[in-house]
Amino acid sequence: MSVRTMKSGVVTDEIYAKGHENITARHRTTLEITRDAEITPRGDCIVGVRADKSVKDLDEEIKRRIRERAKLKISLILPDYGKEISFHASGSEKLELSHPTDVVIRKSGYTCPRTLAINSEIASADMDREFADLLRDRKTTVILRIEV
Template sequence: MGLAMMVASEIVRAKGHPNITAKHKTTMEITKDYDLTVRGDCIIGVDADKAALDLSSKFKEALRLPGNLLYVVLESGGFREHLIAHCSRDIGATDPRRIIIRRSNFIEPATIGVYATKAAGDLDRRLINSLKSSDAVLTVRLYVLRLDDVEPVNA
């Protein structure tokens, strides 16, 4: 038996921007907005092709099962980052502009994962530096994993 089973997945593509700083310590955001000021220090991608509202019904249903985990892979400029967040029955994923992953348990319409292992400020600076170009493409692979069937390891 495997350790986890994927129950849903999505791919989101966004672009880089010269004002991406990714310094925020508790959140990470991808937005459909085209412009970005340096105050948006949680934003890692702009002009995204999807927001929380655009995610499939199957994916959103999987996000609402508390036993599930959200596994996130970020790729740009030949660099890759991974993080894990928890799912929650309170996730609505209805925001028409943004996707947010949080270290905390705060949930609002853009939130798709809580208690994340990383926020924007924790990401590899080489990945973030690659996103400072308007020509950069950020690929965000989102996987919801079910861990209910994991058996304990015998000592």
């Protein structure tokens, strides 16, 4: 999907990813989507693989707004199941948004090239377990929608 600017001035982008049998979604402080095709159970923050974008690939307007310390609304959507989880996180001028494979959302204020947002309301462990279990199927599509 290309970036959309809504009448309200909100800019939206989406990252499409797939499920994987090793997704556990048990990390207490982070949530991640990766372009990597394979993961081990040790990657307990990962909620999607084979993503079509990383933070590096996001539109420059979205990146600019995130770096202006914008408040982000982030949604994880399972279109095949009609399920969605939405939460808020913060941008920061410290965010590089330059990693070629990963998108990481953090409860803490820690930043690195992989970080999309900080001070998140949730991490992967906070997800509804039924939602997380659906991510364990490689056929499951998960959409990470970013609204700034």
